[in-house]
Amino acid sequence: MKHYGKLTAAAAAGFMALSAMGVAPVFADGPNTDWDVDIIKTITKDKNTAVPNEQFKFTVSQPESVAPEKDIPMHKGTAPDTDITVTNPTTPTTDTNNAALTSVSATGGKIVVNKDVFAGRPVGIHRYVVSETKGNVEDLTYSDAKYNVDVFVTVSGDTTAATGLRVTPVDSSKGEGSKANGMNFTNDYTKQTNANIHNLVVTKTVTGNQADMNQQFKFNTVVTGANGESFYWETSDAQKKESGIATSGSTITCSLGNNETLTVYGLSKTDKFTVNETNADGSAITGNKTSDGYTVTQTENAYVADSGENATVAVNNDRTGTIPTGILMSAAPYAGLVGLGGIFAGLFFRRKRED
Template sequence: MKHYGKLTAAAAAGFMALSAMGVAPVFAADAVNSVDFNKEVTYNHAKPSTDVEFTYTVQPKDGAPNGLTVSKATFNTDDTANKKAIYKATLTVNPTAYTTPGVYSYTLAEAPLGTSNAYKGITEGDASESKTVKVYVTTTDGSNPIVQAITVDGTDNGDGEEAKLSTQVFTADYHTKSLTIKKEVKGNQADKNDSFGFDLTLTGATGEEYSWEVKNGETVESTGKGNKTGIQMKDGWVLTVNGLSDTDGYTVKESDTKNYDSTDIQVNGGTVTKGQTETSKTGLEYGATEVENVVFTNNKNGDIPTGILMSVAPYAGLVGLGGIFAGLFFRRKRED
């Protein structure tokens, strides 16, 4: 009994020390059954697929009982202010596995990422670094152990004390790329103020997000997310789509050509495709390229009539000849 009392006192002292350090383990006066921890994915444009799941393993250390199980981390919320998609996993304890008070340690690790399209663009942060989970078991009467706290720590300060306890344990980056569609109007009958309609379709993993905006120079005309019909574009305007990974696809169609003579499409400065109003690609495979550039050029030319000049040419010649004869006539008169 005295032995149990000393363990209880030691555990209580440990909790007090952690509180004094400003650290907050999951703690309750009654038994604790589970604790959540986060996988935070920081993105540069738009959040990854909500279908993404992150898998974990938990292994006992130093003879600890098999009292912990861990779920997959699934999408929970989107912290748009900090550009973080937050996935949540749960550590669940089996209280009957702990028959004596003590502090039991476990190794928590993340399994390698999946290979489906939903994971494209996601790069591991500290996912390969294992974490330590500690289960604190106490007793109030020396005979009924209860799990009173579960902590997930990140580092050790060298003195055997947790230097960081946090529910934000694993991180990753979601780096996506961009598509730009530029509008150009050319020809001697073209009107630079004409507005052309475009339809945008984007394809990728389920739940994956895309954002877009239209700029007139530095002025933002409109913004949105995902697919959109009837986007208006004028000469010199640029539609930029963000949130595309290498396996995503797009279709851009000019739905209103204003009866211009023809439309030319050029992708990444390559060969110009004439007479088409739609371009698409499945699987961008950017490689080292950050942006896919598409230019839509509408042409409108008209013939300048030259008949008027031709019809007056003979009369102009006669007037010229008349002037020459008049000059000669007046010159002879002066000589006489």
């Protein structure tokens, strides 16, 4: 027991010396005197995929087991919920700028050790584990990373108090040595590498001898996915390109001309959609005839849930009519009369000359 007491005293003296010198947590066994650590949250995703609508959360818990470290006593964290305060990161804005990126960050996440609560706690290292709370956003892979948060408690006069902090990955493959400057958590949302993920592609064609090839036609498209899911969409015309973010169940309103397309990105096999062309004033088409005389033919989607192919909808507007020929027909009798008149006139003048 005397030998153990000497080791403990030596360890305590070492902790106090480190604290006094303000040593930074460069080495795995060196405590840090800062009491907050950033949560670094990264979401990797496909280009043209909306940011997942998720409030990322983190949990502080006790480790399953602890063992003395270099003869320094190790304790399970007493009250994880109150000893350490977690500020969850802010979800990135779901907008067209972020949709264009392949990696976005959720910022503002932090853990703060409430050092004052450690007064009176046993001397040694008090360990906690920080991990991500897994949600249920469809197609989002949550991080499995875990970090040990070690709070060093040493003797100071007649009281005990927290004197240092160390953060290390639970699994060394997820980081290098001490990570007291931040905890890295990465979520994967690369939906289009999944064989069950598709895009919706709506194609417009215009035909007919009375069709206006420069005319634009309005569409209302609705994609319904998981609760809170969002979809990035864009049209193909470079001159008047339209784009935006549509939440599940909302209406995408856009215009398409001949050989133009609407693409909605990142549909999973459980998502549903409807595509409807409207009249120029936005009213519903009656039957298959627009108010300006086009006959609309729309294919149902060619979407096969597990094929890895896109969902496609082809919409054709045709305005074909008979070329007017009534003027020629109505003039024919008069042309005949004129011809007969000419014959009679010729005979009359010929007879006149003979007389």
